[in-house]
Amino acid sequence: GIQVEQSPPDLILQEGANSTLRCNFSDSVNNLQWFHQNPWGQLINLFYIPSGTKQNGRLSATTVATERYSLLYISSSQTTDSGVYFCASLNTNAGKSTFGDGTTLTVKP
């Protein structure tokens, strides 16, 4: 099945800093999502981005499907951004979803 790799596994930032999280996938995908899992365990949709670039406030994401990667940008980070960020792909043919192992972000005040 498809493999999804996220980097870095852990990231510690000072409040106000910017960061880039990366997601590589082993095969072509036509459904790519980014999620934030907050400290209470809730999975929050950030972006549904099979290709192209999207922005939502301080967050933006870019997926280059032909090169099999996606990037999540967080600008002016806040302590509430802390948590685990997951990317996930859905393989159209097999219909199975695959999550990466996540990037654990800690933003210090």
Place this chain on the structure above:
Amino acid sequence: DSGVTQTPKHLITATGQRVTLRCSPRSGDLSVYWYQQSLDQGLQFLIQYYNGEERAKGNILERFSAQQFPDLHSELNLSSLELGDSALYFCASSVDWNYEQYFGPGTRLTVT
């Protein structure tokens, strides 16, 4: 709030028992997905239903089964429970089988 509801929020049971987790998708969504999140395995896809029919199967154990009912709610049945089944179980829904997924708050299962 994603619009996906799951019950119960917490469940504590003993090894060998059977439990049922319930999920109601967002209004209008036809597809339901089940996931297991444990500390050592990360987020694992279990199974997907679309409009009452099984659409895709992932790493679901034979002791586990699921179904989607005509009103589109879904249930995940876990039987002969083992300590290793302790995990957070998520349900997600999407409007169609290959669209953006929205996750419920999860059911935290503890097997003692």
